[in-house]
Every structure is written in C-alpha cells, then in structure tokens.
Amino acid sequence: GEDVCLNHLLNSPGNFTASKLAWVKANEPHIYEQCDKIMLPGDYIAMMLTDAITSSNSGLSEGIFWDFQANEVSADVMDYYGFDDNLIPEIKPVFSNHGEVTSEIAQRLGLKAGIPVTYKAGDQPNNALSLDVLEPGEIAATAGTSGVVYAVSDQVSYDPQSRINSFAHVNHQLTEETTRIGILLCINGTGILNRWVKENFGNNLNYVEMNQLAAQAPIGSNGLLVMPFGNGAERLLNNRILGASFQNLNFNIHSRSHIFRAAQEGIAFSLHYGFELMQANGVIPKVIRAGNANMFLSDIFSNALVNVTNTPVELYDTDGAKGAALGAGFGVGIYSSPKEAMSKLTKLKVIEPNAAQVAEYQAVYEGWKSILEK
Known part of the structure; x- marks a missing residue:
C-alpha cells in the first residue's frame, strides 16, 4: 500500500530493482530458480574482483529493498514478492572491506593480489x-x-x-x-x-x-x-x-x-x-x-x-x-x-x-x- 511504501521505503517501488526481480520471477522462473544472490552492478563488479558477495544499506535502498523505519531489509517487499531472505547478500557498511582482489584477477589486470575493495x-x-x-x-x-x-x-x-x-x-x-x-x-x-x-x-x-x-x-x-x-x-x-x-x-x-x-x-x-x-x-x-x-x-x-x-x-x-x-x-x-x-x-x-x-x-x-x- 501507498502509506507503507512511502513511509518505510521512501519511494514507490514499481520501477526499481526489487520489482524488476519480481518480473524475472514471474516471467523467467527458470532464471529466477537458479539465483543464489542478487547484486546491484557495483556488487557484481566487486564479486568479480574478490569472489565475495556483499551489499550495503545504500545499495539496497536504491533497489527499494530497504526499510528505513526498521533499518533493515524490508520484510514487506520480500513477503509481497515472495523472495527468499537468502537472496540478500551479506550487508556491510558502504566504507568497509568488501573483499580482497584474488590472485587470478590480480594477474589478469596487472594488480597486486589482496588489494581490498573498501567502497562501492x-x-x-x-x-x-x-x-x-x-x-x-x-x-x-x-x-x-x-x-x-x-x-x-x-x-x-x-x-x-x-x-x-x-x-x-x-x-x-x-x-x-x-x-x-x-x-x-x-x-x-x-x-x-x-x-x-x-x-x-x-x-x-x-x-x-x-x-x-x-x-x-x-x-x-x-x-x-x-x-x-x-x-x-x-x-x-x-x-x-x-x-x-x-x-x-x-x-x-x-x-x-x-x-x-x-x-x-x-x-x-x-x-x-x-x-x-x-x-x-x-x-x-x-x-x-x-x-x-x-x-x-x-x-x-x-x-x-x-x-x-x-x-x-x-x-x-x-x-x-x-x-x-x-x-x-x-x-x-x-x-x-x-x-x-x-x-x-x-x-x-x-x-x-x-x-x-x-x-x-x-x-x-x-x-x-x-x-x-x-
């Protein structure tokens, strides 16, 4: 409902990531069933660099997954769309260690292995x-x-x-x-x-x-x-x-x-x-x-x-x-x-x-x- 969406999510969620995932669930269930974790673009790039999957309150809020009153992932959104809680990655502060660059990626990119990804x-x-x-x-x-x-x-x-x-x-x-x-x-x-x-x-x-x-x-x-x-x-x-x-x-x-x-x-x-x-x-x-x-x-x-x-x-x-x-x-x-x-x-x-x-x-x-x- 409008009151919950605006008071808790601060936005109408219709054209954001949560609703796009719901579209995949409804229209491409064979894709949705293979999902282990959902990621925003920055989360995905960090995963490719580090093999670690994390997100943040800022990132999840841009996908309209974040409940600002409860200060956590929105139970209303997850329940309404029928999403499993396990789809959400580990939530870390924006400025924190989101993983270290792997040896394989370091070699391919000419970087030093172990460089931490500390912001996204x-x-x-x-x-x-x-x-x-x-x-x-x-x-x-x-x-x-x-x-x-x-x-x-x-x-x-x-x-x-x-x-x-x-x-x-x-x-x-x-x-x-x-x-x-x-x-x-x-x-x-x-x-x-x-x-x-x-x-x-x-x-x-x-x-x-x-x-x-x-x-x-x-x-x-x-x-x-x-x-x-x-x-x-x-x-x-x-x-x-x-x-x-x-x-x-x-x-x-x-x-x-x-x-x-x-x-x-x-x-x-x-x-x-x-x-x-x-x-x-x-x-x-x-x-x-x-x-x-x-x-x-x-x-x-x-x-x-x-x-x-x-x-x-x-x-x-x-x-x-x-x-x-x-x-x-x-x-x-x-x-x-x-x-x-x-x-x-x-x-x-x-x-x-x-x-x-x-x-x-x-x-x-x-x-x-x-x-x-x-």
Missing part, C-alpha cells in the same frame, strides 16, 4: 561524494545527456507523489546518529535538447560558437520559452507525456540566437522546478556543486541556474572515478572521514547570484512554470 556506491551517490556533497543543504548537479539534481537531507522524508526519489546516501548511518538521505530527481532532456538544437539549427557550429550566439539574445529570449521534456515521460511531472515544445515563437522577432538561449534557460528552469519539489520535502539548498563539464561549460546555462535558484554554484576539477578512489581511501583508513578525503578537491570557480538577474530570471521562470502546469 551507485552513480549519483558516488558523484555527490566526489563533489563533497555530504551534509544537509549541499546539492550535486550534473547536466550531461540527462540532468540530475541530488540533494542531501538529514530527514527521512519522501515526496507524497513519488516525483523524486530518496535513498540512503553513502554516509547514512556512518555513525548511529547520522541520518543522510540522498534526494534525487532526473530530467531526461538536458544535454539531449542542447545537442538537438545544435544539430538542427547550428549549421556546423560548435558548442562554443553556439553559446556565443546565445549570449546575443537577452535574458528570457524575448518571450521564447522551451519545454525540454522531449525524451519521454518525467516522474517529476507525474508521468505526463508533455514532450518538448517552443512557446511564444514569433517569426518576426526570434532567431537561432533566441532558440539557443531559450533551450538552455528551459533546461535550467526544469532543474529549478525540481528544486522546488525538493524544498517542499524539507531540502534547504545552500550550495550547488558540479564538475566543470557538459552544460556547466556554458555561462548561459550556469548563470541561468544560479540566478533562477538564487543559489551559488561551485565548479570542481573532479569526476566520479576520482571520488570513488578517495572514498576507498577512507574505507581503508587512509582518511579519518569522507569529509577529510574530499578536503583537497580543486575548486575552479564560484558563480554567485546577481540580485538584478535573480529577479529577472525568476519572473521569466514564473511564466515558464505557468505553461508547464496548465
């Missing part, structure tokens, strides 16, 4: 770690092919409409008193939209040249608004299939400069719309952190996001691989805490809100939002 996490929790997003109010943003906003909260909370997801962050229950929930939303059409306008309106321009043209149009693109949802239904829109659209396009006013700018502004507005859902769920943004890559290479996009959210953006020279290596350093005891492990990240730039532009962007956003919610 899903892509977005790990991206957040790599950006030192560990405390309430800190937000990690990515804007590549799709866009993700990942915020940290100290409250076990959920969205009543399941438009955003809540998982155990990598440092959840690092101590008994530490509650750290990662709250995630995904926009399917960020870099995809930017590439689409480049391919269809760019006439062989590169992205730098396209951004230079976009800068020639004013904030708000003279009334042109873009809905960036052309890559499928969005959970933050309650699965309405809205598609992408250009609103208020005027052949006498608008050029491709306006189209380039409006597309990037529409992407920033869609992320801000998700921010508002997060704020309704108790997230109070203090800072947005991102890698200096993808859409964040565009000043148009970065400034639009900073000013419409009225939240500074810090850009770092980091990526998920570097973050994972540092996380493993904490897991093996080189660092005393994840915060210390991330303490020497290189901050490249800070973009602060501009008071005049905040008001201008937020006025444009309200018009964009009114179209979205019609």
Whole structure:
C-alpha cells in the first residue's frame, strides 16, 4: 500500500530493482530458480574482483529493498514478492572491506593480489561524494545527456507523489546518529535538447560558437520559452507525456540566437522546478556543486541556474572515478572521514547570484512554470 511504501521505503517501488526481480520471477522462473544472490552492478563488479558477495544499506535502498523505519531489509517487499531472505547478500557498511582482489584477477589486470575493495556506491551517490556533497543543504548537479539534481537531507522524508526519489546516501548511518538521505530527481532532456538544437539549427557550429550566439539574445529570449521534456515521460511531472515544445515563437522577432538561449534557460528552469519539489520535502539548498563539464561549460546555462535558484554554484576539477578512489581511501583508513578525503578537491570557480538577474530570471521562470502546469 501507498502509506507503507512511502513511509518505510521512501519511494514507490514499481520501477526499481526489487520489482524488476519480481518480473524475472514471474516471467523467467527458470532464471529466477537458479539465483543464489542478487547484486546491484557495483556488487557484481566487486564479486568479480574478490569472489565475495556483499551489499550495503545504500545499495539496497536504491533497489527499494530497504526499510528505513526498521533499518533493515524490508520484510514487506520480500513477503509481497515472495523472495527468499537468502537472496540478500551479506550487508556491510558502504566504507568497509568488501573483499580482497584474488590472485587470478590480480594477474589478469596487472594488480597486486589482496588489494581490498573498501567502497562501492551507485552513480549519483558516488558523484555527490566526489563533489563533497555530504551534509544537509549541499546539492550535486550534473547536466550531461540527462540532468540530475541530488540533494542531501538529514530527514527521512519522501515526496507524497513519488516525483523524486530518496535513498540512503553513502554516509547514512556512518555513525548511529547520522541520518543522510540522498534526494534525487532526473530530467531526461538536458544535454539531449542542447545537442538537438545544435544539430538542427547550428549549421556546423560548435558548442562554443553556439553559446556565443546565445549570449546575443537577452535574458528570457524575448518571450521564447522551451519545454525540454522531449525524451519521454518525467516522474517529476507525474508521468505526463508533455514532450518538448517552443512557446511564444514569433517569426518576426526570434532567431537561432533566441532558440539557443531559450533551450538552455528551459533546461535550467526544469532543474529549478525540481528544486522546488525538493524544498517542499524539507531540502534547504545552500550550495550547488558540479564538475566543470557538459552544460556547466556554458555561462548561459550556469548563470541561468544560479540566478533562477538564487543559489551559488561551485565548479570542481573532479569526476566520479576520482571520488570513488578517495572514498576507498577512507574505507581503508587512509582518511579519518569522507569529509577529510574530499578536503583537497580543486575548486575552479564560484558563480554567485546577481540580485538584478535573480529577479529577472525568476519572473521569466514564473511564466515558464505557468505553461508547464496548465
């Protein structure tokens, strides 16, 4: 039922790993009957390296197997789907010894046998770690092919409409008193939209040249608004299939400069719309952190996001691989805490809100939002 799912699992489980396993059980019973243990991708890679099978509260929560009230694997999920408890691997802390590299694998990969695997996490929790997003109010943003906003909260909370997801962050229950929930939303059409306008309106321009043209149009693109949802239904829109659209396009006013700018502004507005859902769920943004890559290479996009959210953006020279290596350093005891492990990240730039532009962007956003919610 809805109440149990949201209060205990923090999510509607329908499109996550537990339900996918239930599909296998119902539709491919000959496969299911051979199962000894279930693993998320990181668990499987670690098993291949070490021959040990483990998981964590963070990993299991991403599969919607974790009961946050009971602080254990959900008996409700296991009973409802008819899963045997023995399918669940040994559960260990995120930062701990999940096994050592075997001699065979060490020889094949040119590594030293016995190296411990001391950290594993899903892509977005790990991206957040790599950006030192560990405390309430800190937000990690990515804007590549799709866009993700990942915020940290100290409250076990959920969205009543399941438009955003809540998982155990990598440092959840690092101590008994530490509650750290990662709250995630995904926009399917960020870099995809930017590439689409480049391919269809760019006439062989590169992205730098396209951004230079976009800068020639004013904030708000003279009334042109873009809905960036052309890559499928969005959970933050309650699965309405809205598609992408250009609103208020005027052949006498608008050029491709306006189209380039409006597309990037529409992407920033869609992320801000998700921010508002997060704020309704108790997230109070203090800072947005991102890698200096993808859409964040565009000043148009970065400034639009900073000013419409009225939240500074810090850009770092980091990526998920570097973050994972540092996380493993904490897991093996080189660092005393994840915060210390991330303490020497290189901050490249800070973009602060501009008071005049905040008001201008937020006025444009309200018009964009009114179209979205019609």
